[in-house]
Amino acid sequence: MISPTPITRTVLITGCSSGFGEATARLFAACGWNVVATMRSPEVGTELAALDRVLVTRLDVQDPASIEAAVAAAIARFGRIDVLVNNAGFGLFGVFESTPRDKVLEQFEVNVFGMMDVTRAVLPHFRANRSGVIVNVSSGAGVFALPMISLYCASKFALEGFSESLSYELAGLGISVKIVEPGGVTSTNFGQRSGQEASIGRTLPDYEPFVTAANAVFAGLRTSRASATSEEVAKVIHTAATDGTDRLRYVATEDIKPLVAARRESSEDEYLAFMRERVTPKL
Numbered sequence: 001m002i003s004p005t006p007i008t009r010t011v012l013i014t015g016c017s018s019g020f021g022e023a024t025a026r027l028f029a030a031c032g033w034n035v036v037a038t039m040r041s042p043e044v045g046t047e048l049a050a051l052d053r054v055l056v057t058r059l060d061v062q063d064p065a066s067i068e069a070a071v072a073a074a075i076a077r078f079g080r081i082d083v084l085v086n087n088a089g090f091g092l093f094g095v096f097e098s099t100p101r102d103k104v105l106e107q108f109e110v111n112v113f114g115m116m117d118v119t120r121a122v123l124p125h126f127r128a129n130r131s132g133v134i135v136n137v138s139s140g141a142g143v144f145a146l147p148m149i150s151l152y153c154a155s156k157f158a159l160e161g162f163s164e165s166l167s168y169e170l171a172g173l174g175i176s177v178k179i180v181e182p183g184g185v186t187s188t189n190f191g192q193r194s195g196q197e198a199s200i201g202r203t204l205p206d207y208e209p210f211v212t213a214a215n216a217v218f219a220g221l222r223t224s225r226a227s228a229t230s231e232e233v234a235k236v237i238h239t240a241a242t243d244g245t246d247r248l249r250y251v252a253t254e255d256i257k258p259l260v261a262a263r264r265e266s267s268e269d270e271y272l273a274f275m276r277e278r279v280t281p282k283l
Contacts, residue, residue, distance in 0.1 A: 010034040010078040011241065012071070014059055014118055015088030017044050020137060020182070023230035024085060024237050029054050031238065036074040036081070053078075061088050061114025062106075071121045080129065083241045084122045086115040087137045091152035095207045104151055111155035116162065123175075130174040135240050136163045140183040140256035144263045146279055147214050167248055178240040179249045182233045183256030184221075213281025221278075228253035 011028050015021035016037035025037040029051045037048045038059030045056040055077050059070035074081050089111045092103060119134060126132030141149055142156030160179060167177035203211050236252040251260050262274045 008032065008034050008053070008078075009082040010036065010074065010080055011083040011085060012036040012038065012074050012081050012122065013085040013087055014038050014061060014115075016048060016056070017041065019230050020233050020237070021085075021087040022048065023234035024087065025054065026051070027231070027234045027238055034078040036070070036078070038070050059088075059118070061118060062109050064117055067118050067121045071125070075125065081122060081125055082131070083133045083135065084119065084126075085135045085137065085237060085241070086118055087237075088114060089137065089155075091141075091149060093148055093152070095148065095203065095211065096150045098204050098207070099151060107151045107155050108158070111152075112158045112162070115159060119166070123170075126170075126175045127173055132175045133178065133241050134163075134166075134170075134175065135178045135180060135237055137237070138163070138179050138181045140181055140251075140253075140259060142179075143181060143256075144259045144275065147281070148211070148218070164248060171246070176246065177248070180233070180237050180240055180252050181249060181256070181260070182228065182236075182252040184228070184253065209283050210281055213283055217279055217281050228255070 011033050013021050013025050013028075013036065016025045017039040021037070021039070025035050025048055029035045029048075033053070035048075035051075035054045037045060037054055037056045039045055039056070040058065040060045042049075042056045042058045048054050049056040055074065057070050057073050058066050060066045071081070090107075092099060092107050115136060122132070122134075126134075136159055138159050139152070139156045141153045142160045145153045145157075163177050163179045170177060233252045236250050240247075240250045251257055259275070259278075262271050266274065
């Protein structure tokens with residue numbers, strides 16, 4: 001008797017032009033998956049497009065039509081989608097009061113509403129198959145809050161709450177939801193874009209001593225903790241997508257584990273004392 005040929009599984013990943021998304025696309029392709037590597041500007045994805053079983057196509061999480069088109073293209077090319085990785089995102093850096101309202105809206109449109117729109121577009125397909133895995137890329141900043149990134153923290157806290165709630169809604173339909181929480185990673189352009197975004201808001205004079213001190217705190221944190229690579233985070237994303245468990249959260253980098261433990265394993269008073277000692281600037 002001839003054994004049936006195993007069906008090659010398909011993953012759709014957002015934000016594949018660099019960083020976690022690109023590394024995750026490469027890893028899944030190397031593991032024999034069909035990969036739909038999406039990005040706002042697919043012309044920059046020529047190296048990914050040259051890989052076997054990789055479709056590079058446009059998806060801008062702020063453009064609902066592009067989301068629908070990308071999902072349709074994925075199904076047309078590979079027949080089905082088995083895993084969705086919501087990776088696209090960016091971070092605003094600076095004090096809240098000096099951040100323009102349009103940038104606040106953009107932070108949530110990309111990190112929260114865009115992620116929701118992509119999920120909504122894939123869910124009918126997952127429901128029809130009674131299977132599927134959604135991996136939402138969060139951050140340590142979705143577990144504990146830090147100064148100067150209040151809006152990024154707010155968007156990732158929202159992602160975490162949405163993901164957990166959604167996991168309960170979908171469990172009975174055979175659909176799993178996973179959250180991957182990376183910390184500081186050197187091999188992405190996240191820090192570069194955050195720096196560009198920081199230049200948009202003008203720091204108010206009253207905050208200047210705080211901003212100077214906070215920048216010194218962050219510099220010390222960056223140099224005192226070894227950063228992971230995008231490839232290491234991609235491995236955690238792959239594990240979350242394929243381990244077949246009902247585990248919800250995956251801490252992806254070593255650098256944030258002490259802060260995650262403080263948040264999740266200590267009292268509120270102990271946690272706040274721990275964080276204030278480490279991240280509150282000494283003025």
